[in-house]
Amino acid sequence: MAAPRSCALWSYCGRGWSWAMRGCQLLGLRSSWPGAPLSARLLSQEKRATETHFGFETVSEEEKGGKVYQVFESVAKKYDVMNDMMSLGIHRVWKDLLLWKMRPLPGTQLLDVAGGTGDIAFRFLNYVQSQHQRKQKRQLRAQQNLSWEEIAKEYQNEEDSLGGSRVVVCDINKEMLKVGKQKALAQGYRAGLAWVLGDAEELPFDDDKFDIYTIAFGIRNVTHIDQALQEAHRVLKPGGRFLCLEFSQVNNPLISRLYDLYSFQVIPVLGEVIAGDWKSYQYLVESIRRFPSQEEFKEMIEDAGFHKVTYESLTSGIVAIHSGFKL
Ligand SMILES: COc1cc(O)cc(C/C=C(\C)CC/C=C(\C)CC/C=C(\C)CC/C=C(\C)CC/C=C(\C)CC/C=C(\C)CC/C=C(\C)CC/C=C(\C)CC/C=C(\C)CCC=C(C)C)c1O
Numbered sequence: 001m002a003a004p005r006s007c008a009l010w011s012y013c014g015r016g017w018s019w020a021m022r023g024c025q026l027l028g029l030r031s032s033w034p035g036a037p038l039s040a041r042l043l044s045q046e047k048r049a050t051e052t053h054f055g056f057e058t059v060s061e062e063e064k065g066g067k068v069y070q071v072f073e074s075v076a077k078k079y080d081v082m083n084d085m086m087s088l089g090i091h092r093v094w095k096d097l098l099l100w101k102m103r104p105l106p107g108t109q110l111l112d113v114a115g116g117t118g119d120i121a122f123r124f125l126n127y128v129q130s131q132h133q134r135k136q137k138r139q140l141r142a143q144q145n146l147s148w149e150e151i152a153k154e155y156q157n158e159e160d161s162l163g164g165s166r167v168v169v170c171d172i173n174k175e176m177l178k179v180g181k182q183k184a185l186a187q188g189y190r191a192g193l194a195w196v197l198g199d200a201e202e203l204p205f206d207d208d209k210f211d212i213y214t215i216a217f218g219i220r221n222v223t224h225i226d227q228a229l230q231e232a233h234r235v236l237k238p239g240g241r242f243l244c245l246e247f248s249q250v251n252n253p254l255i256s257r258l259y260d261l262y263s264f265q266v267i268p269v270l271g272e273v274i275a276g277d278w279k280s281y282q283y284l285v286e287s288i289r290r291f292p293s294q295e296e297f298k299e300m301i302e303d304a305g306f307h308k309v310t311y312e313s314l315t316s317g318i319v320a321i322h323s324g325f326k327l
């Protein structure tokens, strides 16, 4: 898309100023100094405000969304196989643990943001269905005098087999959702499941809608994490729970060395060999290193208005699950 002329002019002036500022820096002066011209100070503030990171690269906030989109558009078809190969299946255990922490009750309305190919949603559906079946069996055992027709009816109602629980998978990327929908079809997930295209920073849902909000390996990719956390808070019902599974900081120096070696020497190679995409997997490992520590992220969640914020580090801190409540 061509930039409007005023934008082009602004960016040209910006470039001029940035050289001027670079000159100031070389001379030991800073444009943010009180002595610097007001226009230079404003521009320097604006530049700082609009710059962010895409892995180890510094990019503008406008650019970041597009770059993240390209990454997941590119990896979508190989996404699931890559996760199994890279983590030797460990990501499945982490996702199971998220569900065990959640322990959803019958009737839970879950929103899984950045839900991609549906791993969290499918685990949720399995969990609520098995809970509901167990409850039904208990009830049937208690009502021994039910007719066969009544028993058959209990088992036939597909919607009811979830005990009223529902999950909405929301993701910004069409390709990831497409793979997720195909997986759902192939694996027989239909009832209680909806797919919505949407941005974590501007969720297309009303206030106070969901009992639980999950985001697994998603928030690291969002441009304004604080904005996504505020949106999570907005769409949760009072009493609702926020749960985030994300890469975090390794706390053991020896494991940290091995982890770095594996991340930077092996993962991009696997990305190239399996998915034909070195860059996306280089972005993955770089973005992991840029993500805040367990404690820093906890503070960010509190700043968004959540209470009783806790976290649990898994596999020496390679990942962590953060939890918080909207009161
Ligand atoms: C583009 O963006 C993305 C694309 C995606 O496909 C996925 C995501 C989001 C991520 C997920 C949904 C989770 C699944 C993906 C991963 C777990 C990949 C990321 C993995 C890491 C950053 C590294 C951590 C890996 C593990 C914990 C898996 C276990 C791996 C091993 C035990 C190592 C396997 C060893 C070899 C293959 C031998 C060859 C290795 C070398 C020559 C290098 C030296 C390495 C070692 C000596 C051992 C490695 C040690 C560690 C990894 C640390 C210790 C581990 C434990 C304590 C378990 C997405 O955003």
Ligand SMILES: C[S@@+](CC[C@H](N)C(=O)[O-])C[C@H]1O[C@@H](n2cnc3c(N)ncnc32)[C@H](O)[C@@H]1O
Pocket: 068, 072, 113, 114, 115, 116, 117, 118, 119, 120, 170, 171, 172, 173, 176, 198, 199, 200, 201, 215, 216, 217, 218, 221, 222, 223
């Ligand atoms: C690593 S995948 C995680 C998928 C899934 N939750 C899982 O655990 O396998 C990250 C997902 O975040 C999505 N994503 C990135 N930025 C987003 C945003 N601003 N809003 C919603 N989804 C986003 C990507 O499209 C991608 O599907």
